[in-house]
Amino acid sequence: MSGTPAPEQLVERVTALPGFTKAIGTRVLSAGAGSVHLAVDRGPDLLQFNGFFHGGVITGLADHAAGAAVTTALPAGRIAVTIDLSIHFLAPADGRTIVARARAERVGGTIGVASVRIMSRSEAGEKLCAIATVTLRIVDDPPALRADGVVGSPGEGGGGRAAQ
Amino acid sequence: MSGTPAPEQLVERVTALPGFTKAIGTRVLSAGAGSVHLAVDRGPDLLQFNGFFHGGVITGLADHAAGAAVTTALPAGRIAVTIDLSIHFLAPADGRTIVARARAERVGGTIGVASVRIMSRSEAGEKLCAIATVTLRIVDDPPALRADGVVGSPGEGGGGRAAQ
C-alpha cells in the first residue's frame, strides 16, 4: 500500500485480524489520532459467574484500545505493543455493551502511555466500570500486519516483537 | 452441601461454571490453600496478531488464578473478587500452553492480595512471560455460586457484589 492509512482505517483493519479481539466481537466506534473508542456486546462466553463481563474481556478490550490509541499517533510503520497494564474495576459491568475510550497520554520515540475509561452501557445509560493505564513499547510494525498491508510501508524493517 | 469443600474441588467447580473462564478452556493443574495453578491451551481465538497468546487471555487467566488462590484460603461462604490488577508482560507467550501460578500474599478480613507468575510452556520448556499482582475484596459467596453449591454453606447471607 502507499501512504499512511487514516487512523480509523488502521484501527478497523487491526481489529478485524483473526484472533481474540475479533473473536470477542470488538467493534470500532471511532478512531482519531491518539483517541480510540471500541465496544464489545454481551455474550455468554464473555461473562463471569455473576453474569457481568469478565475481567479478562474488559482488560483485553482496554489493552487493544490503548494500543490503537497510541498507534494512531505514530508515524507509518510503527506500532505500539503493551509492556504493562494496571486496571481498577469500579462497578459491575452488567450492561449490554462495554465501551473502552482510550487516550494517548504520552507518545515518545520508544515508549507510549495511554489511559482508558471503560463504561458499561445499558438502556438506562452508561456508568464507569473500570479505569486502566497502559504502558506500551513502540516498535516497527510486525510482519503479520505488514503482510496484510495493515500498517505503513513494506520497505521498513520488520518487528514482530510483542515484548522487549 | 455440608462441610467445606477441599480447595481443589472448590476451584474445579468455579472454573467449570459457564462463562469466559470455561470458554477459553481453563484447566486446574493444582489447588491448595492459598496456591492455585491453572492452564490454558493455545487456540486460534486466544491469540493476538503475531500468534502469541493475547494479553486479555493472559490477564483473564491470572485474574481467575488470583481469585482462586485467595478464596481457597478463606472460610466457607466467603469468596474473593478482583478490585484491581497490574500485569507486566515480560516475553511473548508463544508456547502451546500458558500456566498461571497464583499465591496468596495476604489474606485479611476484607482485602486479599495475590501474586501470579504466568509461564509460556512449549516442548522446549517453560519461560516466564508475565507477572501480575491482584488486589481482591472478600465478600459473601454470590448466589450464582451458592445455588450451584460451589461455595460454603447455604445458610450464610448472599453477596453477588463483584465490585464494591
Next chain:
Amino acid sequence: MSGTPAPEQLVERVTALPGFTKAIGTRVLSAGAGSVHLAVDRGPDLLQFNGFFHGGVITGLADHAAGAAVTTALPAGRIAVTIDLSIHFLAPADGRTIVARARAERVGGTIGVASVRIMSRSEAGEKLCAIATVTLRIVDDPPALRADGVVGSPGEGGGGRAAQ
C-alpha cells in the same frame, strides 16, 4: 470538635500533622468533596541524581492527594487509607513545583479509588509528568487523627489500621 469539618479544613489539618507529608513541605491548593489539589516546592532533599523530583516524592504526594480526595467525600469519622497504587512517569519533573490533582473516581462503603494527575510547574508553564491510580480502604478514623480533632466525631469507634 463538633460537626463535620469543611473539606479544606480537614485536608489542611491532615497535611499539617508531623511526618513525611509535612517534612516535604506539602501545601494545600484547594480541597472540595472528592477533589484535592496539593503542591510541593523543589528542594535539594527531594530530587534524584538528574535534579528532577524523585519518584518517591511524586508518589508520596500523589498518595496523600488521593487519600484526601476520597476522605473528603466520606461521612465524618471515616478515612481512606491506601491499599495499592500504580504510577506512570511521563516526563521529567524538572519544574520548581509539582502539583497533584486528585479526583475520587469511586467511593463505596469499604473501597475508594482515586485518579491523580501530577504536573511539573515552572515559569514556562505546566506539563503533565505523572499519572497515578490509587485504591484505598475506608476505615474508621485512627486515634492519631481523632486525638487531634482532625476527623469527625470523637464518639465513633477508632481504627488506626493503615492496612487490612
Next chain:
Amino acid sequence: MSGTPAPEQLVERVTALPGFTKAIGTRVLSAGAGSVHLAVDRGPDLLQFNGFFHGGVITGLADHAAGAAVTTALPAGRIAVTIDLSIHFLAPADGRTIVARARAERVGGTIGVASVRIMSRSEAGEKLCAIATVTLRIVDDPPALRADGVVGSPGEGGGGRAAQ
C-alpha cells in the same frame, strides 16, 4: 574511570549521591548482578500519621532498589530509569527499619522489569509489608552520574533522560 565497577560499588555510589535517596538515609545491605537489598531506618520525617513508614518513603526505596537491581545487570555505561511502578501495601510498616529486596525479572535492550519485596523489620523479626513491580527504561548513563565517575566509561553517548 576504567573498567566496570563491581555491582556493590556502583550501587553504593549511586545511593550516596545528594538527593532524596540519601536524605532518607538509604543504606546498601547487598548488591549483586540483578539483586539489590537496601534499608532505611525509622525517623520522624519518614512516617505517616499513625507512626508507620509513609507510602512515599516505602515507594521511593522500592523504586531505587528496582533501578539498582536492573542497572547492576547492565553493561557499563547503561542505567535503568523508572517508567512506571505498582505497589501493594500488605501490612503496616511499623518496624524500626524497612528493607527492600529487589530482583531483576527481565533485562532487555530497552526495557527492564524488577520485582521488590519490602519488609518491616523490628526486634520481633521481619514481616512482609509491601510488594512492588517496576518497569524501567534502559538508557545511557546520565551526565550527573558520568561526571561523578559512577557509571561506565566516559566515551559513551550521554543520556540524562529520566523519562522517554
